[in-house]
Amino acid sequence: xxxxxxxxxxxxxxxxxxxxxxxxxxxxxxxxxxxxxxxxxxxxxxxxxxxxxxxxxxxxxxxxxxxxxxxxxxxxxxxxxxxxxxxxxxxxxxxxxxxxxxxxxxxxxxxxxxxxxxxxxxxxxxxxxxxxxxxxxxxxxxxxxxxxxxxxxxxxxxxxxxxxxxxxxxxxxxxxxxxxxxxxxxxxxxxxxxxxxxxxxxxxxxxxxxxxxxxxxxxxxxxxxxxxxxxxxxxxxxxxxxxxxxxxxxxxxxxxxxxxxxxxxxxxxxxxxxxxxxxxxxxxxxxxxxxxxxxxxxxxxxxxxxxxxxxxxxxxxxxxxxxxxxxxxxxxxxxxxxxxxxxxxxxxxxxxxxxxxxxxxxxxxxxxxxxxxxxxxxxxxxxxxxxxxxxxxxxxxxxxxxxxxxxxxxxxxxxxxxxxxxxxxxxxxxxxxxxxxxxxxxxxxxxxxxxxxxxxxxxxxxxxxxxxxxxxxxxxxxxxxxxxxxxxxxxxxxxxxxxxxxxxxxxxxxxxxxxx
Amino acid sequence: xxxxxxxxxxxxxxxxxxxxxxxxxxxxxxxxxxxxxxxxxxxxxxxxxxxxxxxxxxxxxxxxxxxxxxxxxxxxxxxxxxxxxxxxxxxxxxxxxxxxxxxxxxxxxxxxxxxxxxxxxxxxxxxxxxxxxxxxxxxxxxxxxxxxxxxxxxxxxxxxxxxxxxxxxxxxxxxxxxxxxxxxxxxxxxxxxxxxxxxxxxxxxxxxxxxxxxxxxxxxxxxxxxxxxxxxxxxxxxxxxxxxxxxxxxxxxxxxxxxxxxxxxxxxxxxxxxxxxxxxxxxxxxxxxxxxxxxxxxxxxxxxxxxxxxxxxxxxxxxxxxxxxxxxxxxxxxxxxxxxxxxxxxxxxxxxxxxxxxxxxxxxxxxxxxxxxxxxxxxxxxxxxxxxxxxxxxxxxxxxxxxxxxxxxxxxxxxxxxxxxxxxxxxxxxxxxxxxxxxxxxxxxxxx
Numbered sequence: 001x002x003x004x005x006x007x008x009x010x011x012x013x014x015x016x017x018x019x020x021x022x023x024x025x026x027x028x029x030x031x032x033x034x035x036x037x038x039x040x041x042x043x044x045x046x047x048x049x050x051x052x053x054x055x056x057x058x059x060x061x062x063x064x065x066x067x068x069x070x071x072x073x074x075x076x077x078x079x080x081x082x083x084x085x086x087x088x089x090x091x092x093x094x095x096x097x098x099x100x101x102x103x104x105x106x107x108x109x110x111x112x113x114x115x116x117x118x119x120x121x122x123x124x125x126x127x128x129x130x131x132x133x134x135x136x137x138x139x140x141x142x143x144x145x146x147x148x149x150x151x152x153x154x155x156x157x158x159x160x161x162x163x164x165x166x167x168x169x170x171x172x173x174x175x176x177x178x179x180x181x182x183x184x185x186x187x188x189x190x191x192x193x194x195x196x197x198x199x200x201x202x203x204x205x206x207x208x209x210x211x212x213x214x215x216x217x218x219x220x221x222x223x224x225x226x227x228x229x230x231x232x233x234x235x236x237x238x239x240x241x242x243x244x245x246x247x248x249x250x251x252x253x254x255x256x257x258x259x260x261x262x263x264x265x266x267x268x269x270x271x272x273x274x275x276x277x278x279x280x281x282x283x284x285x286x287x288x289x290x291x292x293x294x295x296x297x298x299x300x301x302x303x304x305x306x307x308x309x310x311x312x313x314x315x316x317x318x319x320x321x322x323x324x325x326x327x328x329x330x331x332x333x334x335x336x337x338x339x340x341x342x343x344x345x346x347x348x349x350x351x352x353x354x355x356x357x358x359x360x361x362x363x364x365x366x367x368x369x370x371x372x373x374x375x376x377x378x379x380x381x382x383x384x385x386x387x388x389x390x391x392x393x394x395x396x397x398x399x400x401x402x403x404x405x406x407x408x409x410x411x412x413x414x415x416x417x418x419x420x421x422x423x424x425x426x427x428x429x430x431x432x433x434x435x436x437x438x439x440x441x442x443x444x445x446x447x448x449x450x451x452x453x454x455x456x457x458x459x460x461x462x463x464x465x466x467x468x469x470x471x472x473x474x475x476x477x478x479x480x481x482x483x484x485x486x487x488x489x490x491x492x493x494x495x496x497x498x499x500x501x502x503x504x505x506x507x508x509x510x511x512x513x514x515x516x
Numbered sequence: 517x518x519x520x521x522x523x524x525x526x527x528x529x530x531x532x533x534x535x536x537x538x539x540x541x542x543x544x545x546x547x548x549x550x551x552x553x554x555x556x557x558x559x560x561x562x563x564x565x566x567x568x569x570x571x572x573x574x575x576x577x578x579x580x581x582x583x584x585x586x587x588x589x590x591x592x593x594x595x596x597x598x599x600x601x602x603x604x605x606x607x608x609x610x611x612x613x614x615x616x617x618x619x620x621x622x623x624x625x626x627x628x629x630x631x632x633x634x635x636x637x638x639x640x641x642x643x644x645x646x647x648x649x650x651x652x653x654x655x656x657x658x659x660x661x662x663x664x665x666x667x668x669x670x671x672x673x674x675x676x677x678x679x680x681x682x683x684x685x686x687x688x689x690x691x692x693x694x695x696x697x698x699x700x701x702x703x704x705x706x707x708x709x710x711x712x713x714x715x716x717x718x719x720x721x722x723x724x725x726x727x728x729x730x731x732x733x734x735x736x737x738x739x740x741x742x743x744x745x746x747x748x749x750x751x752x753x754x755x756x757x758x759x760x761x762x763x764x765x766x767x768x769x770x771x772x773x774x775x776x777x778x779x780x781x782x783x784x785x786x787x788x789x790x791x792x793x794x795x796x797x798x799x800x801x802x803x804x805x806x807x808x809x810x811x812x813x814x815x816x817x818x819x820x821x822x823x824x825x826x827x828x829x830x831x832x833x834x835x836x837x838x839x840x841x842x843x844x845x846x847x848x849x850x851x852x853x854x855x856x857x858x859x860x861x862x863x864x865x866x867x868x869x870x871x872x873x874x875x876x877x878x879x880x881x882x883x884x885x886x887x888x889x890x891x892x893x894x895x896x897x898x899x900x901x902x903x904x905x906x907x908x909x910x911x912x913x914x915x916x917x918x919x920x921x922x923x924x925x926x927x928x929x930x931x932x933x934x935x936x937x938x939x940x941x942x943x944x945x946x947x948x949x950x951x952x953x954x955x956x957x958x959x960x961x962x963x964x
Contacts, residue, residue: 219772227854229831232799234771234821236829236856260826262858 239263241297245480248272250282250365250509252480253502254487258456259495265289265358266454266500267300269308272508275366276318280510282365283311284502285328288378288454290357290427299336299356303428306335307362321364322441325373329437332360333375333428340430357429361395363452367507370450373439374398375426379458382506383468384448385476391468394440394450398426448506449475449482456499457490476505526553526760526808528837530853533872537858537865544777545819545832547855548872551805552812553761577679578615578635579756580668580709581606581749582661583628583653584686585620588719590655595687595717598742604647605746606683609753610638615675617668618646622657623692625667635675658692661728662701665711672709679807680709681756682732683749687716690724698724702731707763710734710806712752715954716742718946722953730787733806738954740947758809761839764849765794765802766815769834772799773822776833779803782876783814786883786957794840802840814961816876821857829858872962875915879959882911882920886956890927890949893940902928902940910936917960923952 216222222232229236241264242257248270257264268286275281287304289296310331314324340355359376372380377397384391396402401421404410415421426436451467461467470489475482482503490499534547583603589596603618610616615635618628629649630636636646661684672680690698705711711732715725716739729736735752739745766789770776781787793801805813819832833855838846860866889904905928912921913933921933926948928938 222772227831227834229854230771232772234774234831235824236831257827260861262827262829262860 247480251504254483255500265296266498267304269304280508282508285362288359293354293357295356299358302335303332307332321371325439336428337430355430357427365504365508370442378454381451381467391464393464450504452502454500456497460490460493479503528849528851530851532853535870536856539866546873549815553808575613578675578677580682582619582664582684586659588688595742598745602745602749606749606753609750614638617671621664623660625664660693662698665701682711684713759807762807767836767838769800777818782816832857875962883957906936906938
């Protein structure tokens with residue numbers, strides 16, 4: 001995201017720009033944040049290339065033209081309201097998927113009356129919250145909300161995963177935990193530390209662990225001095241973040257500096273925990289620092305850690321995973337915002353210094369449910385194990401082009417031909433105008449893998465089909481290998497940006513999640 | 517070992533100014549290294565060789581004043597008188613406890629004071645005796661500066677001191693020994709003592725005097741009017757008295773595969789150091805910088821590194837300051853600077869030139885074109901001289917080097933300083949031309 005294409009107008013406020021402008025003269029938008037990946041073909045909706053209808057009729061699943069209707073017929077969970085049988089303890093399996101539209105705006109649809117505070121923990125409100133009676137207004141942003149493909153029990157086969165309904169039909173919030181569960185009986189949380197990886201797909205020469213031997217990885221002859229340079233050939237030694245790999249039982253992630261950037265500004269966390277019912281929940285968070293901002297590497301690290309911690313706190317307590325994801329994004333934003341304070345005081349005389357900023361994308365996988373959440377242009381793809389079923393992209397970029405298309409102002413072709421297409425319109429950071437965390441939950445009907453990645457990867461495999469072609473067939477069994485292959489694909493393509501990929505098999509395997 | 521926490525021993529700091537970003541395939545790394553020594557430099561603290569320093573000890577320095585007594589010093593007689601007065605003024609500037617000697621130079625070197633192959637220790641009595649003995653100075657004979665330097669070296673080395681400094685005053689060409697003899701004497705003296713050189717009048721050879729100062733890591737200047745000698749000698753002596761650490765070397769470590777294109781001092785004067793490297797262990801070399809008081813100097817280091825891929829980063833050079841000992845060991849003076857190379861495809865980053873590097877590149881070119889312009893003028897190449905001196909006027913004006921601009925204006929008529937348009941003056945005072953040539957290497961620092 002470091003390229004600075006020549007823009008005709010500000011991606012933010014449409015103010016005409018002059019060549020050489022680095023910031024919009026009207027709104028101050030940082031034009032260097034405009035990414036320009038090669039040959040990007042956006043998928044605006046997961047059900048094909050057609051823009052979503054602004055209001056799909058309830059019960060009618062949007063079907064992509066040309067897409068095999070029967071290919072992905074994920075059955076949807078019965079809605080609590082239509083079944084009329086709200087469960088006392090609602091498992092994630094019972095939850096319909098939906099998307100949140102805004103941060104604290106009424107567009108965020110959760111099952112709480114408008115204006116009522118969000119219960120900090122389900123334990124504090126043992127009863128299911130009251131259903132709101134009136135539809136909540138849409139979020140403040142102009143993007144039309146996707147419609148749920150259907151309401152009620154018997155869903156016709158839906159090509160796309162269920163999206164959020166505009167109407168705030170209630171969300172059978174996860175059942176409260178019995179308050180008497182002592183903390184030590186809560187499911188264990190596994191948060192391994194990130195380690196520098198011994199295996200770098202780029203060159204075998206870079207395979208030495210950075211710590212320990214202290215022999216230069218470039219020339220293999222010199223010792224490494226205290227400044228981190230080889231005493232023989234002078235080459236900087238790989239920093240811990242240049243290449244990171246991590247593998248848990250049911251998730252693996254790989255992050256690499258790429259071939260053109262001198263440091264890795266991406267960050268990730270992967271972890272596993274368990275829901276109150278003992279079923280496993282696997283979490284992956286991937287963040288991409290905005291290169292044009294200051295200290296993007298710190299921003300991504302802080303965001304990924306904060307989001308991960310938030311999820312690991314909320315999920316075992318019974319917070320609905322989608323709510324937990326929403327809260328995690330807010331926590332991550334808070335963490336990134338707090339980075340800006342010292343910077344603004346010490347760099348006041350440097351007008352070109354921006355607040356640290358990053359994108360975030362996360363996924364939570366349970367045995368039955370897949371939750372995604374994002375801000376910015378990092379993405380989640382769904383690739384079924386059975387490759388005869390079509391893959392799908394589960395996120396929608398916060399980018400200029402995606403918004404133009406979603407708002408119906410331009411066709412997809414027009415929008416993506418525009419120089420402004422890849423300007424991100426949403427990010428975590430103190431200079432973000434308005435934080436709009438997007439979350440969605442899906443109930444895949446078949447096993448598959450979830451790919452959580454930064455644009456350093458999807459620039460080289462943009463479409464869901466392209467992504468599916470790159471992923472090894474045994475991805476669900478060997479997530480680490482798959483993540484390595486995906487990173488290798490990006491590096492083979494040129495590695496123009498940092499590359500970070502997390503691979504999560506769905507469903508989360510019951511045995512490996514460290515549940516109590 | 518020295519106790520460097522003492523306040524009157526200078527602390528060195530190193531700052532590196534560079535654009536570390538290289539484009540794909542870029543190999544040349546330029547950096548300006550600013551070395552500053554601070555913390556010492558109070559009255560009477562001409563000390564600091566670590567192995568000798570003890571608090572309260574008298575100044576640890578020795579000075580030899582070499583006065584030209586050749587026959588030409590009597591034409592006009594004011595020159596000899598001026599030299600005598602200047603030497604007396606320099607003796608007055610000696611601090612108590614400093615070892616000193618006065619040498620009268622002709623085609624041979626003669627001890628004027630104290631004699632007997634010794635150094636005197638400055639106090640009120642010896643200063644008075646020295647000044648009395650100056651009356652013995654009389655003009656007559658030739659000029660063989662190499663012999664003066666050899667005697668100065670012998671006398672200075674007889675004292676167990678840290679700072680050894682010489683002052684050379686000459687008024688004529690080094691006619692009574694071969695250039696090789698002078699070169700040999702300079703080579704023998706280099707590193708044993710430092711020396712400032714002054715030319716009085718206009719009958720001396722600029723390149724000879726500047727070569728002496730350059731080899732002995734001191735300053736060179738012209739004193740066209742003998743009446744100005746006293747002030748100049750006093751100032752030189754005070755500078756010498758302010759030195760606290762001798763034989764400091766700039767140590768440059770470079771990785772395998774790199775080559776050092778050049779190393780030069782660029783402030784306060786341009787002084788090439790590339791050829792004066794002494795190997796100091798694997799991939800490291802020392803460049804002499806002489807003695808240091810409370811001062812700051814800038815060095816331009818240019819290193820050629822092996823090509824590396826985009827996104828790679830390497831250390832192109834590590835700059836430190838050391839006092840090399842004869843046995844191959846060296847005392848590190850703490851400070852260290854890193855010159856880095858980072859390859860990027862960000863054209864904005866890789867194409868920008870560091871302002872310090874740009875400034876000193878201009879200052880070095882300024883010194884060079886003045887020299888070339890004056891050489892062309894002497895050779896009768898008016899066009900070449902006009903072009904070179906015009907460029908010099910342009911550079912001096914653009915960089916704010918007002919002193920050099922003033923000197924240039926005495927040699928050429930400036931039509932348009934910004935464009936570098938000049939006309940050679942039909943008649944130029946010899947003193948003005950020699951002043952310009954001698955001072956052409958003086959630089960100014962970057963305008964903040």
